[in-house]
Amino acid sequence: AQTVTQSQPEMSVQEAETVTLSCTYDTSESDYYLFWYKQPPSRQMILVIRQEAYKQQNATENRFSVNFQKAAKSFSLKISDSQLGDAAMYFCAYRSGNAGGTSYGKLTFGQGTILTVHP
Amino acid sequence: DAGITQSPRHKVTETGTPVTLRCHQTENHRYMYWYRQDPGHGLRLIHYSYGVKDTDKGEVSDGYSVSRSKTEDFLLTLESATSSQTSVYFCAISEGGLANRGQYFGPGTRLTVT
Numbered sequence: 001a002q003t004v005t006q007s008q009p010e011m012s013v014q015e016a017e018t019v020t021l022s023c024t025y026d027t028s029e030s031d032y033y034l035f036w037y038k039q040p041p042s043r044q045m046i047l048v049i050r051q052e053a054y055k056q057q058n059a060t061e062n063r064f065s066v067n068f069q070k071a072a073k074s075f076s077l078k079i080s081d082s083q084l085g086d087a088a089m090y091f092c093a094y095r096s097g098n099a100g101g102t103s104y105g106k107l108t109f110g111q112g113t114i115l116t117v118h119p
Numbered sequence: 120d121a122g123i124t125q126s127p128r129h130k131v132t133e134t135g136t137p138v139t140l141r142c143h144q145t146e147n148h149r150y151m152y153w154y155r156q157d158p159g160h161g162l163r164l165i166h167y168s169y170g171v172k173d174t175d176k177g178e179v180s181d182g183y184s185v186s187r188s189k190t191e192d193f194l195l196t197l198e199s200a201t202s203s204q205t206s207v208y209f210c211a212i213s214e215g216g217l218a219n220r221g222q223y224f225g226p227g228t229r230l231t232v233t
Contacts, residue, residue, distance in 0.1 A: 004161075006161075033221070037221075037224075043207065043226065043227045044224070044226055044227075045162075045209060045211075045224035045227075047220075047221050047222075047223070050220070050221055091161055091162065093221075095221070105152075105167075105213040105222065106152065106164055106167060106177070107152075107162070107164070107211075107221070107222055108164075109154075109161035109162040109163070110161050111159055111160060111161045112161050
């Protein structure tokens with residue numbers, strides 16, 4: 001079974017600065033997808049960014065980028081030019097890329113990291 | 120935003136009573152999921168569905184059952200609620216197939232079992 005670990009329960013950053021959230025995972029699969037979700041106080045789960053394991057290029061979405069190290073099984077999220085609206089709980093998630101059978105699409109989540117942004 | 124609604128949004132119930140949570144989608148996605156969120160555990164999968172009347176257990180399925188009689192609706196039932204089932208429950212949907220867009224989540228239901 002796959003596991004996802006976020007070792008930073010809480011992180012803080014000054015507005016306009018850069019912060020990196022860590023995520024490691026354990027899997028024996030070679031084909032999979034990784035995601036970062038944001039959960040603001042409203043409780044809504046928002047997909048921030050995704051990475052396909054077969055792609056060597058790190059995904060980027062505006063101020064959000066990832067550092068995907070497949071051999072190290074590491075998937076960190078970098079938030080540049082942090083804004084007050086970035087304050088939220090962030091979850092790392094893993095999904096098998098195996099399209100066979102009925103297991104397709106299930107996500108395994110890390111424990112989450114609470115990000116505080118200071119003005 | 121994906122069209123996913125959950126009802127009720129909040130519920131307080133007593134130990135031993137049955138509770139049903141509803142998830143409704145307007146996206147016609149094949150896959151639907153129920154998760155619970157608890158501090159220190161992230162989100163954990165309870166049950167999921169890969170089609171009408173096709174469901175399977177997740178990692179924390181004890182005490183829960185599900186049903187899916189229509190593509191758009193996925194029901195989660197607590198047959199006899201316990202205090203350990205106090206949690207926030209999320210429904211999610213996915214296109215499945217070769218789609219790699221991840222899952223889209225409903226707004227969540229906060230359930231308190233007293």
